Amino acid sequence: MTSIEGVDIPLAEAPPAEVDVAIIGAGMAGTTLATLLGNAGRKVALIDPHRVHHDEFRAEKIGANQMRLFEKLGLDKMVMPLVTPFTDVDVFRLGQFFAREKKWEYAFSYGALINGLRDALPPQVPLTVGKVTEVSTGPDRQRLVLADGTVINARLLVVATGYSELVRRAIGVERIELSKAHSLSMGFDLAVAPRDCAYRAVTCYGKRASDRVAYLTVFPIGDRMRANMFVYRTVADQWTRDFRADPQKMLCELMPEISAQCGNFEVASPVEVRQVNLTTTQGHRRDGVVFIGDAFVTTCPTPGVGIGRVMIDVDQLHSVHIPRWLETPGMAADKIGAFYDDPVKVASDEEGMRVSIYAKRITTETGLEWRARRLRNNTARRLMIIGRKVRHLGPRRAPGMA
Numbered sequence: 324m325t326s327i328e329g330v331d332i333p334l335a336e337a338p339p340a341e342v343d344v345a346i347i348g349a350g351m352a353g354t355t356l357a358t359l360l361g362n363a364g365r366k367v368a369l370i371d372p373h374r375v376h377h378d379e380f381r382a383e384k385i386g387a388n389q390m391r392l393f394e395k396l397g398l399d400k401m402v403m404p405l406v407t408p409f410t411d412v413d414v415f416r417l418g419q420f421f422a423r424e425k426k427w428e429y430a431f432s433y434g435a436l437i438n439g440l441r442d443a444l445p446p447q448v449p450l451t452v453g454k455v456t457e458v459s460t461g462p463d464r465q466r467l468v469l470a471d472g473t474v475i476n477a478r479l480l481v482v483a484t485g486y487s488e489l490v491r492r493a494i495g496v497e498r499i500e501l502s503k504a505h506s507l508s509m510g511f512d513l514a515v516a517p518r519d520c521a522y523r524a525v526t527c528y529g530k531r532a533s534d535r536v537a538y539l540t541v542f543p544i545g546d547r548m549r550a551n552m553f554v555y556r557t558v559a560d561q562w563t564r565d566f567r568a569d570p571q572k573m574l575c576e577l578m579p580e581i582s583a584q585c586g587n588f589e590v591a592s593p594v595e596v597r598q599v600n601l602t603t604t605q606g607h608r609r610d611g612v613v614f615i616g617d618a619f620v621t622t623c624p625t626p627g628v629g630i631g632r633v634m635i636d637v638d639q640l641h642s643v644h645i646p647r648w649l650e651t652p653g654m655a656a657d658k659i660g661a662f663y664d665d666p667v668k669v670a671s672d673e674e675g676m677r678v679s680i681y682a683k684r685i686t687t688e689t690g691l692e693w694r695a696r697r698l699r700n701n702t703a704r705r706l707m708i709i710g711r712k713v714r715h716l717g718p719r720r721a722p723g724m725a
Contacts, residue, residue: 342366343649345467345477347455347490350376352616352633353483354440355398359641361448362397365649368475369444370451370467376441380510380595381433383551384542385630390429392634396641405439406431407544415527416704418580422711428524430544451475458493460611462655479645479654480612486621495606496614501676502601504557506537506623506683510595511570513541513548515586520548525585527578529686532697535562537625537686539578541585548585553625555687558598567594599623601679611654613662615640620672623679635671 344360346353349371357369385406393399406429414421441450453469458480465480484490491498513520522541529536537553556563566573574588582588602621607614616633644662648654662668684693685700 340475342368342477344479345475346481346483348483349441349450350437350485352637356637357448358444361445367448368451369448372454374452376434376437378434380597382630384428384430387427389631401443405436409524409543412524412526413522415580418530419708430542462610462653465611482614482618483616485617497605498602499605500600500602504598505601506599506625507554507556508597508624509552511550511590512592513550513586514589514591515548517543517548521584525581527581532687535687555683558596570594608656608660610656613659622675625682626678628675632671632675639665639668
């Protein structure tokens with residue numbers, strides 16, 4: 324039995340609630356898993372310290388492949404009212420228009436999305452608002468004590484607490500940093516309204532390795548234009564401080580090719596920043612408890628695979644592992660290990676880490692191999708730009724040729 328430091332546990336305890344699965348953390352992973360298990364007839368306790376998720380700068384956009392995961396799980400009807408769909412993304416590379424991508428993307432404010440998912444929880448899975456103060460895990464039963472004395476007994480405990488460390492540490496699971504301060508995500512609103520912006524959405528990639536800029540993406544969320552920028556810097560860098568002080572000036576210098584069409588990058592909100600570390604987990608193979616999503620492994624948001632990776636965890640747990648685990652007595656570590664060894668999950672986590680590392684190296688590395696790779700990629704892109712321009716000019720020249 325482990326108490327979480329800094330919280331007093333009342334002497335009196337309410338009669339314990341008995342559930343199949345207790346989930347700590349009502350973010351993306353925890354809330355969607357609770358919904359799916361509840362709809363499947365499982366008795367679930369979903370626990371979070373807050374009824375309303377606070378405003379938080381996290382993921383703000385997903386692609387069509389990720390939305391298909393929600394559709395596969397039957398969650399798209401919950402998600403679609405909470406997002407802004409858009410298509411026709413104008414892409415700029417090497418300081419020039421490169422392509423218009425005819426693909427659907429979906430934008431959202433993270434806090435609003437999570438609160439909407441919580442509001443759509445099935446009646447049989449109410450959100451239990453409370454702070455877990457004590458955790459006891461074992462091969463048969465898991466016991467949680469909340470700050471108000473509530474006791475919850477479960478066959479299985481799912482930890483879906485994202486980046487939070489209190490519950491992980493109480494259980495004895497360690498987060499291992501693979502790449503500290505790997506990247507920096509920046510988010511801010513533009514003063515231009517969607518109807519006045521020349522682009523429905525735009526993605527502009529950095530031009531020089533020395534800038535350490537992956538890309539800027541501008542897209543609509545409701546009636547505002549939102550910008551996310553991904554760079555390979557730290558919060559403490561002078562560049563970051565300069566950017567936060569005058570983002571309009573620095574964006575106009577970095578990306579003049581799109582500045583006028585984006586309202587000259589006049590910024591209408593503070594610049595939010597989030598430092599990202601690549602991490603994995605150690606000591607997680609234990610009786611009665613499973614770690615999912617960012618509570619298990621964290622990847623970089625730059626390649627845009629994070630929510631997809633989280634939802635693959637949810638899908639595999641809900642559709643494959645938890646039904647099998649609940650069919651037989653006990654919840655020993657070797658049983659739980661089937662999830663961590665699941666080839667679908669393993670491939671998802673490994674691919675997320677691979678693309679996170681590759682995206683940084685192809686953007687910033689100055690060694691011969693990486694300079695050669697960028698030269699190869701950029702030469703192909705320049706040829707594509709030239710080809711597009713030639714095709715565009717061809718029909719206009721045709722009448723004068725005879």
